[in-house]
Amino acid sequence: MIWNSEWEYNNQDYLKAKYEKKVSGECPDLAVRKIYCKGCGRVFYTQIETKKYCLYSLCGNRGYQKELKWRRKYARQDRTCQTCGNTFTPKRSDAKFCCNACRQKACRGSVTNKASCQVDNLE
Ligand SMILES: [Zn+2]
Ligand SMILES: [Zn+2]
Structure with a gap:
């Protein structure tokens, strides 16, 4: 039997049963995996490694x-630091400050900002 994408797509019930046997410990050596499709987010059972x-x-x-699209939008878009006004390239999509010092300054400066300070960690 040749495992290929088309075949797997049409035999999800079979692969699901196989996967369940694997997780239940009945056949722990089975190569079948459960993934979430990167395109549609749907659960998919596969034996193809990649x-x-x-x-x-x-x-x-x-x-x-x-x-x-996501990468273009967030990863390399320069933004302005909310504390010092410098333009910086964020390492994270939700970064608001150019550096930790600015972040801490913003935290000390306003109580209302506290919640965002805790999640906005540059490390
Ligand atoms: Zn899909
Ligand atoms: Zn700054």
Whole structure:
């Protein structure tokens, strides 16, 4: 039997049963895995090691486009530090300050900001 994407896509019930046998300990050596498709987010059972999408022809492109869009939007977009006004390139999509010193300053400066201070950790 050749395992391929098309076959797996059409035999999810079979693979799911196999996966359940694996997690129940009945057949722990089975290679089947449970993944969430990067394109549509749906649960998919697979025996292909590099698998990321339920069906690449269906979701591969979509997931890739989504990732690209996300990256363009957040990863390399410079923003202005809320404390000192400097422009900086954030390491994280939700970073608000250029450095830890600025973050701490903002925390001390306002009580209302406290909640965001705790989550906005640059490390
Ligand atoms: Zn999908
Ligand atoms: Zn700053």
